[in-house]
Amino acid sequence: MSAATAESLQAEVDRLRLELQTLKSKQGVEKVSIGNYLLTRLAQLGVKSMFGVPGDFNLGFLDLVEDHPDIEWIGNCNELNAAYAADGYARVKNNSLGVITTTFGVGELSATNGIAGAFSEMVPVLHIAGVPSTIQQKHRPLLHHTLGDGRYGAYAEISKQITCHTAWLSNVDTAAQQIDEAITQCLTKARPVYLTLPTDFVQQKVSSERLHIPLARIVIQNEPQTEEYVVDQIEQRVKEVDGDVVVLVDACVVRYDVKAELMAFLEATGFPVYAAPMGKSAIDETWKRYGGIYVGSITDPVIKENVEKAKLIISVGSLKSDFNSGNFSYNIPTRRHIELHSDHVQVAYAIYKDIGFKHLLPKLTERLQQFYPTASKIPVVPFEAKPPKGTTAIITQRYFWPRMASYFRSGDVIVTETGTANFGILDVPLPPKSTLVSQILWGSIGWSVGAALGVAIAAKELGLPRTILFVGDGSLQLTVQEISPMIRLGLKPIIFLLNNHGYVIERTIHGKHRKYNDIADWKWNQLLDTLGDRKTETKSYTITTPKELESLLTDKEFLSNKTITLVEIIMDRLDAPRLLEDQVAIAEKMAAQAAQAAK
Incomplete structure (x- = not known):
């Protein structure tokens, strides 16, 4: 059992x-x-x-x-x-x-x-x-x-x-x-x-x-005969492709507590594994068989090829929203796709209701471990940060996010705001036992600041070392008050404020030079003093160049994390991460095609 x-x-x-x-x-x-x-x-x-x-x-x-x-x-x-x-x-x-x-x-x-x-x-x-x-x-x-x-x-x-x-x-x-x-x-x-x-x-x-009598999550018991048939079907499909399988993990792996079962499955089978954006950090990103983030047609070309050339893709906990799937651009034919969910399984075109992955995964592990000798030889390109070549006088999104990879430590809890941070972090490999907390589907700007308070408290209760927040200046202005209880409670999050003078995600989508995407430029380095309690020490920095950022990220006092810290990063008002620009481009292309078809 x-x-x-x-x-x-x-x-x-x-x-x-x-x-x-x-x-x-x-x-x-x-x-x-x-x-x-x-x-x-x-x-x-x-x-x-x-x-x-x-x-x-x-x-x-x-x-x-x-x-x-x-x-x-x-x-x-x-x-x-x-x-x-x-x-x-x-x-x-x-x-x-x-x-x-x-x-x-x-x-x-x-x-x-x-x-x-x-x-x-x-x-x-x-x-x-x-x-x-x-x-x-x-x-x-x-x-x-x-x-x-x-x-x-x-x-x-x-x-x-x-x-x-x-x-x-x-x-x-x-x-x-x-x-x-x-x-x-x-x-x-x-x-x-x-x-x-x-x-x-x-x-x-x-x-x-x-x-x-304790309370607990009730997990549906799979009907034994149907479950056995589903396992048989999946095993047969894997045999037909000689173990040429890629696993794609997503948000529901975390939401429905199957990380342990999934990891046991991956270790036993040796299948290469990739993650959708909402599934980032569901798998240890230093795991030798982990290859990075798959976002449909806007995926890094190497990752895209390695996922889509597989003869069979097994998705676990998939949630194919627009921002989570490259605007619905998965190139995974249904006939080559198996989806495992909390309450059903889909094998190609057949759907089996009330068969959940919590109990199914251990049985699949036992049945599919026979493919390890073949599957473990499928090449996986290590997921690594890719800093841009050359240097610039200003901090760009393409420089900033790969540089942050070496700043992260094991056990960090990283919160990213809806906007440039949600897209930028996807190209950054995270260390073992770290957790990414983001809101990709609902996408309410300002969410990350309030969420970071809850995250920092939970991390403290669990003994996790650091809470790190990445938020834009526009988003922070919506919910900035919640920094006050962080200070009052003695929490010590590190807040990276990406100051690009307004709503850059909106500028990227529409209205690059419209006034409705502008905001007031606050005196950010005075913010912690204003929201503080007059007795708690705080630290604030304003960083304008790559050289200044390099100096900060190697500074012993900064790295000691003795107090709540705000780091204002000055960026260009039109600069955006690669994935955000690609997401907008494909959305515009699809909109143009739809308009043309409607004529």
Whole structure:
């Protein structure tokens, strides 16, 4: 029995025990408040930090949070940033979740964009909304934070569009069960969940018996005969191509916790492996069989050839969005493609529902390891940084990103902003045990700053050495306030501010010289002092030339990382990474072809 199967069976046993506990007429005599029941459940799952903003409908609950021995309240500057922070936290804390607490109406709506992003990108975030008492909900007085028309459930209806589950607590007797179901859904589906907590429920007592049964992600058990048939089909396809297989990994490998199973599969089979942009760092990029990033037609020519010439491609956790696939330009014919997902498998044109990769991968490993002698001889060009030839007087995107490769260390958590950073980092090999956190599908500018707060807290809890943020000046202006709690909490992220005087990703797409892509040029080297607490030491640098950057990246004081640091990198207002320019070019070409066809 594989480890994944054993874990799933235990989770199913625990789930059945919870159902049995629910059916009992008497659940024991030990009581706990609903607020503390919820906090205990979160602590059991490794949640040590909660994000949000206080408001009068959640203050009673926040008393319990502040007094809790294992969970720290992280006060954010606004609810949108809090949602971003919970998103970042969840991405780093495997098998846990991010938690945001807001107040009714104004608070929860402010967080909506961040919650929607977590839904889009499949991140488990629990949104706790402090709401009016059940008596107020029944009689519907004209309360503040309402829409003035008595619709107290309007905000929950909005949340239904951007969460996988909503739980409106209205009955004390079922509150514990609803909390458990909400958290389990969040973990299992790797998407946000919305949970209301009425003010009069916070101190209401419920049985604590259910707390003795742990919660966990429920992984579907594959139907044995169908799974065996799928394994047979895949083995036959691999035999037909004499083991000429390439593996392509993507975001869902991380989201659904199959990194260990995937690595065991790759080690046993020897198949070459590449990653899509959203799958970057899902595989150790120093692994001898790892070849780099595949982004359809805009891929580095060597990588593109090595992927597309394979007679069979096995995708694991694929998510073919526009920016993740080179604007839908994968050159992988369906007949040569096998896709493994969390809830289905596709072999060429045949789709097998309810067959998930968590349990399938160990069986494929056992069956396909016979191809190692052949597969391990397929050449893989090492994924290495490629600095441009010659020198320039200014810092360019093509110089900057390859240069940063030698700055990174094992264990770094790297956050990149939607924009030039998301594209630039793709050409940079990362060291072992490092993690890249990015938001490619939802693409909300400013996300990275709030997310970096959550990432830095999670990294600190896990003992990871450094959090490094790459963000443009335009994006930073949207969410800059969240640097303040970083300083207040004593966190020490290194913030590389790419100052190209506006929205370069937008300029690259359209409007190179339009005023709507311009922003005010802040005094960035004074920012940390302005947002600081007057006592915490900070460091700021402004770098204008490659020589200055070289000097900084070898400076012992800078490398010591003793305090939060901001490094302003001055770049040209029209300079963009290669992949971004290529992405825009192919989009323009496809748009022109579509327009021509429509005539």
